[in-house]
Amino acid sequence: DAGVIQSPRHEVTEMGQEVTLRCKPISGHDYLFWYRQTMMRGLELLIYFNNNVPIDDSGMPEDRFSAKMPNASFSTLKIQPSEPRDSAVYFCASRRDRGLTNEKLFFGSGTQLSVL
Amino acid sequence: GDSVTQMEGPVTLSEEAFLTINCTYTATGYPSLFWYVQYPGEGLQLLLKATKADDKGSNKGFEATYRKETTSFHLEKGSVQVSDSAVYFCALRNNFNKFYFGSGTKLNVKP
Numbered sequence A: 001d002a003g004v005i006q007s008p009r010h011e012v013t014e015m016g017q018e019v020t021l022r023c024k025p026i027s028g029h030d031y032l033f034w035y036r037q038t039m040m041r042g043l044e045l046l047i048y049f050n051n052n053v054p055i056d057d058s059g060m061p062e063d064r065f066s067a068k069m070p071n072a073s074f075s076t077l078k079i080q081p082s083e084p085r086d087s088a089v090y091f092c093a094s095r096r097d098r099g100l101t102n103e104k105l106f107f108g109s110g111t112q113l114s115v116l
Numbered sequence B: 001g002d003s004v005t006q007m008e009g010p011v012t013l014s015e016e017a018f019l020t021i022n023c024t025y026t027a028t029g030y031p032s033l034f035w036y037v038q039y040p041g042e043g044l045q046l047l048l049k050a051t052k053a054d055d056k057g058s059n060k061g062f063e064a065t066y067r068k069e070t071t072s073f074h075l076e077k078g079s080v081q082v083s084d085s086a087v088y089f090c091a092l093r094n095n096f097n098k099f100y101f102g103s104g105t106k107l108n109v110k111p
Helices: none
Strands: A005-007 A010-013 A020-022 A031-038 A042-050 A053-056 A063-072 A073-081 A086-093 A111-115 B003-006 B010-014 B017-020 B023-026 B032-038 B044-050 B056-059 B060-063 B075-077 B086-093 B099-101 B105-110
Touching: A010 A020, A020 A086, A020 B044, A031 A073, A031 B032, A042 A073, A042 B099, A053 A086, A063 B003, A073 A086, A086 B003, B003 B086, B003 B099, B017 B105, B023 B032, B023 B086, B032 B056, B032 B060, B044 B060
Parallel strands: A010 A111, B010 B105
Antiparallel strands: A005 A020, A020 A073, A031 A042, A031 A086, A042 A053, A063 A073, A086 A111, B003 B023, B017 B075, B032 B044, B032 B086, B044 B056, B056 B060, B060 B075, B086 B099, B086 B105
């Protein structure tokens, strides 16, 4: 299995631009999570989906952030408009709801976002 | 709300030294507890886990015991190696399937 795949690995953009981060979870996984990692705040849960349905988006910082999961193999996190304080590493993670590994989160390699 | 608190880093040790990284948690119900490790430029990887009180998780020489009475899950290793240099995250999964992570502790092991 290829694992959780995120793209792009690095994104540099200017303030005000729209940014779209992409994630392909592991096939067969029921849950998908978006996390943001910064030095100041550590690892924060932004939103998670179960069977493509958003379950908890209480961690989304504000209306500039939105996430979608149109099907079981793809999710996007969009920031519009972006601001310098959005600069962080954004991780996608997935897990199964059944089986021996159902408690294990599998993380992608992350997207390093820099907003200038 | 549920949360995880772990000791701040960085922690710098010499090779073969003993490692302890403290972790305490706050949660209702009976959470599962985890340690994840993050190597430079990579995502987090599960290191070990414990799902109920008094369970001991272990992997690659690392151990942690689920202590409900002290709400702790401290990570230990008897003899660290340079290759153990990474950031270590303590985490819990609560009864609502939400994961909470600590802020991470950076470990530097010098030869």
